[in-house]
Amino acid sequence: xxxAVRRHGPYVLILPxxxxxxxxxxxxxxxxxATSFGDPAGSFVHYERILTQxxxxxxxxxxxxxxxxxxxxxxxxxxPLAYQLNRSKGVARGLILLCILIPFWTNLLVRSYGWIVLLxxxxxxxxxxxxxxxxxxxxxxxxxxxxxxxxxxxIMLPYMVLPLAxxxxxxxxxxxxxxxSLGASPRAAFLxxxxxxxxxxxxxxVLLVFMxxxxxxxxxxxxxxxxxxxxxxxxxxxxxxxLNWPFAGALSAVLLVSTLVLYAFGDRFLGLRRLWxxx
Amino acid sequence: xxxPGRLLLGAIAATVCVYLILPTLIVVPISFTKTxxxxxxxxxxxxxxYAAFFTRPEWSGAFVTSLVVATFTAALTTVLGTMIGLxxxxxxxxxxxxxxxxxLLPMIVPAxxxxxxxxxxxxxxGLIASVPGLIVAHTILALPFVVINVAAVVHKxxxxxxxxxxSLGATPAIAFxxxxxxxxxxxxxAGGIFAFLTxxxxxxxALFISGSGATTLPVQxxxxxxxxxxxxxxxxxxxxxxxxxxxxxxxxxxxxx
Numbered sequence: 001x002x003x004a005v006r007r008h009g010p011y012v013l014i015l016p017x018x019x020x021x022x023x024x025x026x027x028x029x030x031x032x033x034a035t036s037f038g039d040p041a042g043s044f045v046h047y048e049r050i051l052t053q054x055x056x057x058x059x060x061x062x063x064x065x066x067x068x069x070x071x072x073x074x075x076x077x078x079x080p081l082a083y084q085l086n087r088s089k090g091v092a093r094g095l096i097l098l099c100i101l102i103p104f105w106t107n108l109l110v111r112s113y114g115w116i117v118l119l120x121x122x123x124x125x126x127x128x129x130x131x132x133x134x135x136x137x138x139x140x141x142x143x144x145x146x147x148x149x150x151x152x153x154x155i156m157l158p159y160m161v162l163p164l165a166x167x168x169x170x171x172x173x174x175x176x177x178x179x180x181s182l183g184a185s186p187r188a189a190f191l192x193x194x195x196x197x198x199x200x201x202x203x204x205x206v207l208l209v210f211m212x213x214x215x216x217x218x219x220x221x222x223x224x225x226x227x228x229x230x231x232x233x234x235x236x237x238x239x240x241x242x243l244n245w246p247f248a249g250a251l252s253a254v255l256l257v258s259t260l261v262l263y264a265f266g267d268r269f270l271g272l273r274r275l276w277x278x279x
Numbered sequence: 280x281x282x283p284g285r286l287l288l289g290a291i292a293a294t295v296c297v298y299l300i301l302p303t304l305i306v307v308p309i310s311f312t313k314t315x316x317x318x319x320x321x322x323x324x325x326x327x328x329y330a331a332f333f334t335r336p337e338w339s340g341a342f343v344t345s346l347v348v349a350t351f352t353a354a355l356t357t358v359l360g361t362m363i364g365l366x367x368x369x370x371x372x373x374x375x376x377x378x379x380x381x382x383l384l385p386m387i388v389p390a391x392x393x394x395x396x397x398x399x400x401x402x403x404x405g406l407i408a409s410v411p412g413l414i415v416a417h418t419i420l421a422l423p424f425v426v427i428n429v430a431a432v433v434h435k436x437x438x439x440x441x442x443x444x445x446s447l448g449a450t451p452a453i454a455f456x457x458x459x460x461x462x463x464x465x466x467x468x469a470g471g472i473f474a475f476l477t478x479x480x481x482x483x484x485a486l487f488i489s490g491s492g493a494t495t496l497p498v499q500x501x502x503x504x505x506x507x508x509x510x511x512x513x514x515x516x517x518x519x520x521x522x523x524x525x526x527x528x529x530x531x532x533x534x535x536x
Contacts, residue, residue: 010366014378017359017422025385025419028396077295084292099296103303105523107480109500110516114302116504117309117317117513124305124319154299186284215389217483222504232391239395252392263387273383 033256036249046250056234060254063231066148066220067213071160071206073153078160078205079198085161086168104158112222115151116142119223147223148230155219156212160205167201204270211262215255231255306520310513317510328514338515341499345479348410348495352417352478357471359418360425361463364433364470367426379430386423390483393420398487408490416488417478424477425470432466469533472526479522 037043050056085096103111118124121138129135141147171194179189217232224230229237231251238248266272313323332338363382367375385393397416398407406412440462444454460467482497489498496515503512 010369013362013366017363017382018378020359020415021381021385021419021422024397024400024415025393028400029388029392031400032392032396077298080288080291081295084288096292096296099300101527102520102524103299105476105527106303107497107500107516107519107523109482109497109504110306110519111302113500113504113512113516114305116508117305117319118302127319151302154302157295157299215391217389217391232389235391235395239398245399248395252395255389256392259387259389267380 029256032245032249033253034249035246036253039246046247047253049247050250050254056251059229059231059234062228063214066145066152066230067210069149070152070156070213071210073149074156074160074209075202075206077153078157078164079202081157082161082164082168085165100158100161103154104162108155108218109222111155112151112219115147115154115223119147119150142223144225145228148220151219151223152213152216156209159208159212163205163208164198164201167198171197200270204266204272207262207266207270208272211259211266214258214262303520306513306516309510310517312510312513314510317508317513328510329518331511332514332518335511337494338496338499338503338511341494341496342515342518344410344413344493345496348413348417349475349478351414352421353471353475355414355418356421356425356474357467360422360470360474361429361467363422363426364429364466365463367430368433379426382426383423385420390420390481394484394487397484401488407488408493410493412488413485413493413495416484417481420481420484421474421477424473425467428466428470428473429463432463436462465533469530472530472533476523476526480519 036046039045042048050060081096081100085093085100088096116123119142120126121140123138123142125141126135126138129139141150175193175197176189179193180186184192215232216230217236220230221233221236224233232255235248235251235255238244238251263272308321309317309319310328311324311326312318312321313325313327314321332342367379367382370378393416401407401412401416406415436459441454441458444458445451449457480497481495482501485495485498486501489495496519500512500515500519503509503515
């Protein structure tokens with residue numbers, strides 16, 4: 001026994017966790033995907049259905065658009081915040097960090113609930129707008145795509161800011177001084193020296209946010225409308241409402257392959273694993 | 280940067296900070312309302328919704344279930360994840376890369392797919408609507424976070440202190456217990472905290488595999504928000520927020536050491 005441990009030590013240590021994941025995670029996911037090919041009418045009927053019926057293509061397109069919009073908004077809001085975080089010191093830095101980390105560590109449902117309280121027709125924001133006489137009746141801010149976008153962007157923002165801030169903190173401030181002393185205007189130094197140095201962090205953050213958004217279920221289900229559902233909700237609907245497991249398997253395969261391809265790309269070219277570990 | 284630019288940047292950053300923190304903190308005033316429904320600004324001040332949270336069996340029961348599940352999940356993942364985190368760096372590079380990726384999979388695969396995939400096998404072996412079933416599922420989901428945290432401290436560990444202990448006559452077992460483990464403890468504890476929180480907050484997989492008798496707090500919150508908009512969900516949210524802040528403080532302390 002001891003001899004075996006010494007010789008195959010690392011593999012013995014890994015074995016229990018490996019068995020757990022292989023048997024109760026990888027195998028079940030494989031089985032789910034396999035059911036999608038098991039139709040007597042042909043192996044690919046469920047995939048044909050996804051590709052030929054406009055209703056499913058619309059869900060996929062909506063999911064792609066919304067994830068891209070979330071990633072873009074996160075970059076637009078996250079870049080200045082990461083920049084400010086990096087140049088702040090003391091109390092200001094601590095406050096910014098708290099504003100990023102407290103939501104990051106808080107339950108998704110709590111944050112979604114907070115958004116419902118803020119955005120619903122009788123909610124805080126609409127109430128304030130009515131008080132100010134800016135609107136007559138409540139604006140439709142939640143239970144639609146607007147609500148999902150507002151909530152998703154807030155929830156994904158830390159995934160953008162933390163990797164970006166980590167990349168920015170590694171930039172030697174002297175390179176900016178060098179650019180300035182060689183005659184670059186502040187704007188040129190920022191655009192031609194600083195921004196390119198943060199490009200991997202920005203692209204990594206965009207990829208990470210886009211990838212996680214593709215499979216998001218809780219926030220769209222809480223803040224979205226009944227009509228414009230996303231891919232994860234369509235999978236849930238096929239399992240719980242129509243009990244169409246093979247079709248849910250096919251939709252899962254589409255989502256899983258997209259996620260894994262994005263991950264592999266990010267891991268290979270953008271150091272995604274390290275960025276993700278920055279949390 | 281010139282002054283107007285600096286001010287503009289500061290204003291943008293402050294606005295984004297408000298956007299980040301506002302929906303997180305709004306639950307605090309709401310939870311102390313006297314009224315039966317949500318109003319803003321809240322009317323009066325009372326702690327009745329906290330009392331309701333702890334006396335209504337569906338809420339207090341879910342809270343206890345979540346605590347039990349998260350505690351067992353943290354314990355299990357800490358043991359399994361530490362073993363994996365210790366072993367990975369000692370593997371040949373290729374095996375290290377492949378197995379490293381393998382143990383990250385539960386973090387990469389979207390939760391909805393994991394939830395749907397686990398449902399049928401868990402039903403076959405009687406793990407649906409049971410506390411052990413939730414523990415097993417959450418252990419799978421939380422394992423990557425412990426592996427990441429432990430692998431990070433193992434990577435930074437100065438193995439010469441272990442060699443020193445060995446050359447001074449410590450057996451491998453004693454060197455491990457007295458030198459290696461204490462050096463890795465902060466990373467292991469950080470991973471354990473992350474695992475606890477992952478389980479305590481997890482909702483998608485729990486929605487599928489929990490049931491009467493084993494409802495977690497997030498599942499109860501889910502139905503509490505979707506089917507009855509009662510301030511009791513705000514009280515529950517506040518307690519979750521408080522718990523998260525405490526764990527975050529603990530986590531930051533561990534990362535500093």
